[in-house]
Amino acid sequence: MLLRAGGRWALLAALFISVAHAQAPLPPARLKACAACHGEDGNSAIAGTPSIAGQPRIFLENYLVMTREGVRGSEVMQAMLKGVRDTEIVALSKHYSELKARPPAATVDRNLFERGRGIAARSRCGSCHLPNYSGREQMPRLAGQREEFLLEVMLQYRHNRRKGGDTMMSAALYGIPEEDFKALAHYFSRLK
Numbered sequence: 454m455l456l457r458a459g460g461r462w463a464l465l466a467a468l469f470i471s472v473a474h475a476q477a478p479l480p481p482a483r484l485k486a487c488a489a490c491h492g493e494d495g496n497s498a499i500a501g502t503p504s505i506a507g508q509p510r511i512f513l514e515n516y517l518v519m520t521r522e523g524v525r526g527s528e529v530m531q532a533m534l535k536g537v538r539d540t541e542i543v544a545l546s547k548h549y550s551e552l553k554a555r556p557p558a559a560t561v562d563r564n565l566f567e568r569g570r571g572i573a574a575r576s577r578c579g580s581c582h583l584p585n586y587s588g589r590e591q592m593p594r595l596a597g598q599r600e601e602f603l604l605e606v607m608l609q610y611r612h613n614r615r616k617g618g619d620t621m622m623s624a625a626l627y628g629i630p631e632e633d634f635k636a637l638a639h640y641f642s643r644l645k
Contacts, residue, residue, distance in 0.1 A: 479544050486533060487545070495552040503602045507554030509588045513546035525617030556597035561643050569640025572633050576625065586644055600642035607634040 491497050495506025505513065520526030521534035521542070573579065573586075581592045588594035595603065609615035610623045611631060629637075
């Protein structure tokens, strides 16, 4: 009986996944709305706004669904995603995950960069975000992300202000002094 019930759940889950991952055409208006803040190619030129090009597809899907449901994200993003179907979220996530991430043009402070590299290595940031910090599955890409965005997110985790934030990230940042966040953000943002 239990096996048969489990089989039904597996079948329902497989059906849900196949329906959710069906491709929906991306309405030009939706892409234009995303581009207004995140850039035509998913690389943001707006301070404090993350670049979404090259982010892992599953990370984007999860983030967009949680934002649509009011669990994460800003009120602006929640309003933009209100009523957006899962198939469109899947299509948006696929689109942006396939675009090339471009780190913002910025000079490298060698001392700060090397300090950040050392902190990231000691803190084992690459164990979740991969050694090249490109992200995977539900872990976001850190490499080439906007520096001020990364710094603000770390501060939000530290001060429990990250709406819908992952408790694992809060724990990972626990032993790192706040003054080291700038070095980490500088390091990650300069990686290609």
